[in-house]
Amino acid sequence: MRQLGLVLVAVAFLASCGIRPTGVIPGLQAPSGPVENPSPSIFWVADGQVVPTSRVQGSLTGRDVVALLAQGPSNAELQRGLTTEVPFDAAPATVDRVASGLDVTVSTDVSLLSPNAVRQIVCTLLAVQAVGTVNLRGGGHSLEARKCA
Template sequence: MKHTAHRSRAVLAVLIAVLAGAAGCGVQPTGVIPAGPAPAGFETGRRDSQLTLYFRFDGRLSPVERHQAAAVSPEAAVKELFRGPTAAESAKGYTSMLPYGTGTPSVDTTSNPVTVTVPYPLKALYPGGLDQVVCTTMAALSASGQANAVYGVSVKTSDARLDNVRCGTF
């Protein structure tokens, strides 16, 4: 018993020494350091004309910002997303996992959660294109001052419905 108590005190002494050393590392606390505005697209409560679309770049989801004359709307953002990257964006390496062709996506911002309807089967979107749709919609909702995408959006395809999907899920 005496040996166990001695070992416990030794461990405690080492722990105190480590904590005391860490406390004296020389890093001083600072106040808030202003670093500019939050990243475009997810700052809630503002009305913006900065359109944030999500495409693929080097195999990853990546935002592309486009300035437009009118305020951002979720429906306009999703329609623009399905048009794909511009020639300049494609030249930089941006691609899309979304199908092109007939059919127009729509966004119902009156539903809870907001519902994006696309005229394609789920397998045409999954996995990469689905994230493009969800992230673009959430960015547009935020830019348009609609904070109702906090819990995600629903995506309705021609053969399935996914509820409360968030950016980065896929």
């Protein structure tokens, strides 16, 4: 038992050799703000309902989201019965970060979008970056403070 104690003291002594105490080392600010999801769900329509699907996509911007939804599902997704209600002329779009979330301006009149198309855009944007709400604008109309529901 005594040998074990001596070994522990020797190890502690040797482990501390040459290490001098230092003060606090200043650094940069910690990252803040919303984190982008590297593999977000893409929301398509199946049997009249908006459903999340996984797709290996990589990083998406808000502009990419609207273009992707307007383009429609891949052939494999089409075979699984997935579709889109986002019209092709909704893209291009602009997406700006604001205090309450995102301001999105699409290239079509938002008052003509189906409820499913609105949900597809809002839910996919919020899957990419969870930031609060989405304000959709286009064609002189707006749909304010939308959440994924």
